[in-house]
Amino acid sequence: MASLKVTVWRSAGAGGYQAYEVPRLEAQTVLDVVTYIQRVIDPSLSYRFACRVGVCGSCAMNVNGKARWTCRTHVEKVTADGKLQIAPLSNLPVIKDLVTNMEQFFDKWAKARGRFSGARTRDDDFARVMPDSPQRRNVDAGIECIGCGACYSACDVVQWNPDYLGPAALNRAWTLHNDVRDTMHAERLAAVAGDAGCHACHTHTSCSERCPKQISPTIGIAGLKRAAAAAALDGEI
Amino acid sequence: MKARAQALLWLAQRVSAAVLALCVVVHLATMIYAVRGGLSAAEILGRTHGNYGWFAFYTLFVFAVAVHAPIGLRTVVAETFGWRGSALDALTLLVGIALALAGMRAVLGVFS
Numbered sequence: 001m002a003s004l005k006v007t008v009w010r011s012a013g014a015g016g017y018q019a020y021e022v023p024r025l026e027a028q029t030v031l032d033v034v035t036y037i038q039r040v041i042d043p044s045l046s047y048r049f050a051c052r053v054g055v056c057g058s059c060a061m062n063v064n065g066k067a068r069w070t071c072r073t074h075v076e077k078v079t080a081d082g083k084l085q086i087a088p089l090s091n092l093p094v095i096k097d098l099v100t101n102m103e104q105f106f107d108k109w110a111k112a113r114g115r116f117s118g119a120r121t122r123d124d125d126f127a128r129v130m131p132d133s134p135q136r137r138n139v140d141a142g143i144e145c146i147g148c149g150a151c152y153s154a155c156d157v158v159q160w161n162p163d164y165l166g167p168a169a170l171n172r173a174w175t176l177h178n179d180v181r182d183t184m185h186a187e188r189l190a191a192v193a194g195d196a197g198c199h200a201c202h203t204h205t206s207c208s209e210r211c212p213k214q215i216s217p218t219i220g221i222a223g224l225k226r227a228a229a230a231a232a233l234d235g236e237i
Numbered sequence: 238m239k240a241r242a243q244a245l246l247w248l249a250q251r252v253s254a255a256v257l258a259l260c261v262v263v264h265l266a267t268m269i270y271a272v273r274g275g276l277s278a279a280e281i282l283g284r285t286h287g288n289y290g291w292f293a294f295y296t297l298f299v300f301a302v303a304v305h306a307p308i309g310l311r312t313v314v315a316e317t318f319g320w321r322g323s324a325l326d327a328l329t330l331l332v333g334i335a336l337a338l339a340g341m342r343a344v345l346g347v348f349s
Binding site for chain 2: 157160161190191200225233
């Protein structure tokens with residue numbers, strides 16, 4: 001049976017890559033490989049997954065240097081010469097092996113005011129949002145984010161400035177900025193503007209390149225830059 | 238520095254970039270045109286002395302540089318060395334003033 005040469009980041013001590021040999025199977029995903037290592041070779045390996053079908057976003061890791069959902073990544077698409085290198089996501093503290101601490105990632109969603117704030121009550125009529133309105137189209141383009149952290153891992157600016165809110169939080173802010181029912185636009189723009197916010201983005205587009213949902217946080221961040229600059233000129237922020 | 242000021246810095250850098258794009262093209266095209274006919278430095282200075290049009294153009298050029306470069310430098314320093322805060326903002330301002338003074342000295346040199 002053909003086999004794969006897999007190196008996996010293990011965080012015992014200072015951490016380092018450990019080599020494993022895993023049977024190569026048909027239609028095998030990278031998550032299958034990690035699971036095989038834990039269940040058959042080394043039960044001490046820690047990793048995170050839940051749904052296995054690209055819904056939960058918890059199994060993102062660096063596979064051969066690129067952030068991917070391991071459950072939706074087929075081995076045949078990423079192996080170079082039958083070799084796989086699997087590491088935890090970048091730009092996040094590693095708890096153990098392939099498990100990162102996502103706390104700062106989600107804290108930044110809160111800092112970016114990633115929460116809907118409406119003015120209507122249950123007694124009011126439904127808000128009418130035209131599906132083809134520019135705002136609704138902007139929301140549609142970014143709303144499918146499931147918070148896997150692949151964009152955050154791929155972002156150079158997060159690496160250079162740990163305070164930078166990151167592509168996912170800013171994408172969330174952009175979808176809310178375009179939500180015509182939301183009442184916190186100015187406050188949100190003030191939260192996402194500036195050196196640790198949207199204006200720090202260098203438009204490298206690594207986040208858009210790596211997003212498994214084909215969302216382009218870069219476009220949303222560019223929109224936030226323009227909106228925040230306009231709000232600054234108007235004295236709204 | 239507050240978010241509003243940072244957003245305005247970003248805007249200032251984008252606007253100055255647009256001005257610079259135009260100024261650089263005009264500057265390079267003029268230089269190439271001027272030296273093609275073999276004009277000497279003295280002949281070029283003869284054309285710039287007292288010319289308010291070129292004075293205004295290069296003054297705009299200098300101020301666009303004085304706005305654009307320090308803001309970019311501020312980001313480079315912050316991201317490379319992790320140096321942030323009011324001291325960096327003060328350095329940014331000083332670099333801008335220095336560029337404006339040095340640039341205007343050169344502009345006045347070819348005008349007067």
